[in-house]
Amino acid sequence: MDVEQHRHCLVCGRAMPVGKELCSKKCREHYEALLKRRKMLTSVLYALMFFFVMMLLVGVA
Numbered sequence: 506m507d508v509e510q511h512r513h514c515l516v517c518g519r520a521m522p523v524g525k526e527l528c529s530k531k532c533r534e535h536y537e538a539l540l541k542r543r544k545m546l547t548s549v550l551y552a553l554m555f556f557f558v559m560m561l562l563v564g565v566a
Contacts, residue, residue: 516528516535
């Protein structure tokens with residue numbers, strides 16, 4: 506029982522040919538929205554860390 510070479514969609518997990526990462530336009534849009542949300546959350550996290558470090562430094566001085 507040989508299984509043809511394939512990959513799975515990063516969003517829905519559906520099997521698809523080698524060389525593709527996403528199976529449809531809908532999955533591509535969903536993946537891009539996830540990346541955008543991740544970038545925003547990372548930026549907010551760094552801003553909060555900067556804020557708290559500055560508060561610690563101002564509180565010490």
